[in-house]
Amino acid sequence: MKIPITVKPGTTARVKTGNWRELYVPEIDYEKCIGCSMCEKICPEGICFSTGEKNSKGKIFFEKDLDYCKGCGLCAEICPAKAIEMKREEK
Amino acid sequence: MPQKSKYKAPLAHLVNPGHSACAGCGMIIASRLVLDAAGKNTIVTNATGCSEVTTTQYPMTAFKIPWIHSLFENPASLASGISAVLRKRGQEDKINVIAIGGDGATFDIGLGNISGMWERGDNVLYVCYDNEAYQNTGYQSSGATPLNAHTTTTPAGTKSFGSQLPKKNMIEIALAHNLPYVATATVGYPLDVIDKVKKTLAIKGPKYLQIYCPCVPGWGIEPKDTVKVSKLAVNSGFYPIVEFINGQLARKMTISKQEPVENFLKIQKRFKHLFASPGGQKEIARLQVIADYNIKKFGLI
Ligand SMILES: Cc1ncc(C[n+]2csc(CCOP(=O)(O)OP(=O)(O)O)c2C)c(N)n1
Numbered sequence A: 001m002k003i004p005i006t007v008k009p010g011t012t013a014r015v016k017t018g019n020w021r022e023l024y025v026p027e028i029d030y031e032k033c034i035g036c037s038m039c040e041k042i043c044p045e046g047i048c049f050s051t052g053e054k055n056s057k058g059k060i061f062f063e064k065d066l067d068y069c070k071g072c073g074l075c076a077e078i079c080p081a082k083a084i085e086m087k088r089e090e091k
Numbered sequence B: 001m002p003q004k005s006k007y008k009a010p011l012a013h014l015v016n017p018g019h020s021a022c023a024g025c026g027m028i029i030a031s032r033l034v035l036d037a038a039g040k041n042t043i044v045t046n047a048t049g050c051s052e053v054t055t056t057q058y059p060m061t062a063f064k065i066p067w068i069h070s071l072f073e074n075p076a077s078l079a080s081g082i083s084a085v086l087r088k089r090g091q092e093d094k095i096n097v098i099a100i101g102g103d104g105a106t107f108d109i110g111l112g113n114i115s116g117m118w119e120r121g122d123n124v125l126y127v128c129y130d131n132e133a134y135q136n137t138g139y140q141s142s143g144a145t146p147l148n149a150h151t152t153t154t155p156a157g158t159k160s161f162g163s164q165l166p167k168k169n170m171i172e173i174a175l176a177h178n179l180p181y182v183a184t185a186t187v188g189y190p191l192d193v194i195d196k197v198k199k200t201l202a203i204k205g206p207k208y209l210q211i212y213c214p215c216v217p218g219w220g221i222e223p224k225d226t227v228k229v230s231k232l233a234v235n236s237g238f239y240p241i242v243e244f245i246n247g248q249l250a251r252k253m254t255i256s257k258q259e260p261v262e263n264f265l266k267i268q269k270r271f272k273h274l275f276a277s278p279g280g281q282k283e284i285a286r287l288q289v290i291a292d293y294n295i296k297k298f299g300l301i
């Protein structure tokens, strides 16, 4: 029997960890977002990202991907503009 | 209902999601920051521990760069070999070699191999993500565990306040090898981590970066408090953020308002026993002495 010892890069992406969230889910207020990218730096899942689109103040706003978000709340903690709120998630 | 969004994450980082690190894990934040800062022309060797176990459940990997795991104690030796090949092929300046290990891998089990790599002067950045215990196997104490921390092998109880040994000074051990670059950082200040990785990779030779990474279950904290605990460790003086170039203190993260060490301790279950008895107050005072000493030693205020 032969077992390959290499695997394809980035393949964990098929595991959707969004079902790890317990009570809270982050909500990003696009209008309050200043586009600083701190949520992108801190998110343990690496799924806070720039949408490339601008809000009414001309700032590029960020979004998160709920397919993977584990609901840790770090994005909300680090956001200097307080644009991210952890809201109770109804499932 | 989960919110619907028309946007999808581009998965542009060098560590993909879908890994099984705990919600709020400091280690995985550090891994991503280090790799993104280093860029795709990087080869990583990884010790055994949470950084390996949570990212590479066979037949998958979260990494998008060449990444090799061999043994718990081995990332330094493996990186030495890779750097020798790159030198021979004249590719040393084009490809970064980074060895990643936890504190158990670094302070204890891999220490001899790391020392050999440093002695030979191999062109490798060694990154220790310091979560202050053998977390992956169930929170046993390591050489990096701080004084008075409860771990499963240093349980706090009627006869003990937890670990009776102070943290091993790995920074001094690195400095004793005359490395051109030695620094600490923490995921609580991600921009500093990125800065340091970029800066150190421009230096040829052996480099050491120790990143303070809270562990949610091991420290008994809320996932959302990973940043807060890191900042309290820094701003109490308990975990000084320093940078040495050619053995000289080149930069340090100064403290604008010193936090009492108590504020750092009280949000972690691994220290909660210290608040339960009068004897514990004495132990808190001993930890305050360590913080005050660091502040004085590095001139942090
Ligand atoms: C030689 C050897 N001894 C013990 C183990 C079991 N082991 C696997 S991971 C681990 C803990 C690693 O601790 P650390 O390096 O601090 O990383 P962390 O798990 O905290 O991320 C241990 C003891 C092993 N894999 N190999």
Ligand code: SF4
Binding pocket: A026, A042, A043, A044, A045, A046, A047, A048, A064, A065, A068, A069, A070, A071, A072, A073, A074, A075, A076
């Ligand atoms: S709650 Fe945690 S996992 Fe979810 S987007 Fe924010 S930082 Fe990422």
Ligand code: SF4
Binding pocket: B020, B021, B022, B024, B025, B026, B027, B028, B050, B054, B131, B135, B136, B214, B215, B216, B217, B218
């Ligand atoms: S046990 Fe600790 S280090 Fe390991 S994945 Fe969980 S938070 Fe991270």
Ligand SMILES: [Mg+2]
Binding pocket: B102, B103, B104, B130, B131, B132, B133, B134, B135, B136
């Ligand atoms: Mg550890």
